[in-house]
Amino acid sequence: MNQTPKRELHKFEKSLPIALLRTREATTRLFKPFIDGHDLTMPQWRVLRALAEADALDARTLSERCVILPPSLTRIFRAMTQRGLIRQVECADARRHMVALTETGRALFEQVLQESEPDYTRLAKAFGPQRLDMLLDLLNELRDTAQGMVDNPPDDDNDKATTAGS
């Protein structure tokens, strides 16, 4: 009865997370062979990539930027350190585990980048570089919007009463 008018909303609502997942799956599949070819996992690659654009980063920052939980990051640090891809860096705050790429790590990063670049360029050409830019902008803004909602949840039944009065 009153379900029908809601259908449109439902359709949108349901397709957003799925669309993000499926698009990521499709694009990742293009480049994953280059990652696998160097015995890297996707999370490890994200760490490598994040460190390539910064001199050094601490665990918390990497955890947020690479969407990796701290316990996973600890294992990834261990694995990548054993392979000589990263090294720990001194930090004023001794609690922080700060890491940076080694020369080996940077070389591996550059190699993967070089190998995968033709496919990235091909994808950008096929899709349209400008549309890709627009998509990236929208993605980043939607992420900010969603994060803002998580950080500032609505007041639920306190909509009208800012301070709890009852």
Added chain:
Amino acid sequence: MNQTPKRELHKFEKSLPIALLRTREATTRLFKPFIDGHDLTMPQWRVLRALAEADALDARTLSERCVILPPSLTRIFRAMTQRGLIRQVECADARRHMVALTETGRALFEQVLQESEPDYTRLAKAFGPQRLDMLLDLLNELRDTAQGMVDNPPDDDNDKATTAGS
């Protein structure tokens, strides 16, 4: 030396899969509590959602639409059948495992939808419904483009010689 002019490409290239991941993470976090609250995993929810829009689907179709590998899907079928959320449906091709929602499953789907709708609406309002539509279109088109590239890889060094001649 010749690295500098490539940086722009690299920047884009590297940020695309990450942007998709982070945006999905942020949006998912908004709705995950509603899923968790009913003891569903995200893949189970995707299956529930896919089945809610179709009378019945086979494993292959669900595997593609929900981005779940067949072995995982087998386990998910088992768990959801035990909970009485889905049931197997007869199929002309006896090889196919075809499933549909039970009344319990549909009721659960509707309940989760109802509970999460305010947040979806709030997100759409905050981001802008039209921009959200545009984002969804771009996502779906990029997925098609990427899938097309996976299905039709370039000829590598055969660019100029269609048939292997050397």
Added chain:
DNA sequence: TATTGTTATACTCTATAACTATA
């Protein structure tokens, strides 16, 4: 013979809580 799913198996990530060290 090709296709659809399931089983088996190993590995990794996800997620929480408890703990240690530092500030």
Added chain:
DNA sequence: TATAGTTATAGAGTATAACAATA
């Protein structure tokens, strides 16, 4: 006391190969 990270642990997904059943 609060914060940063590690450890411990349980559970689920990822991925491949091998197998069974059907077409």
